[in-house]
Amino acid sequence: QVHVVESGGGLVQAGGSLSLSCAASGRTFSTYVMGWFRQAPGKEREFVATISRSGINVDYADSVKGRFAISRDNAKNMVYLQMMSLKPEDTAVYYCAAGGTTLGTHTSQYEYWGQGTQVTVSS
DSSP states (O other): OOOEEEEOOEEEETTOOEEEEEEEOSTTGGGSOEEEEEEOTTSOOEEEEEEOSSSSOEEEOTTTTTTEEEEEETTTTEEEEEEOSOOGGGOEEEEEEEOOSSOOOSGGGOOEEOOOEEEEEEO
């Protein structure tokens, strides 16, 4: 079992940058694919980025490709999401998730979820 906790959210102006962190517990962290999702008010939770167990393979939603970067440090049980050139439409609660053995873009592919961290981008 994995317990994940997100941090790093906040308020930033459009065009700015923000870095999110996800701390995971459990000795099996490196056996899980990790992902970031987000949910804006009144909308469904959507895929943002995913990273393979080794950290070599990644995938992004088209809306964040070229602006966001996901990475992980298996020695520290950490996953990161570096967000650049932020837009007001990036405003959402961002969730870290763990699960599966293949890159996943759907919420159903993840078993463990954090409580989320709010990111607000002002125009």
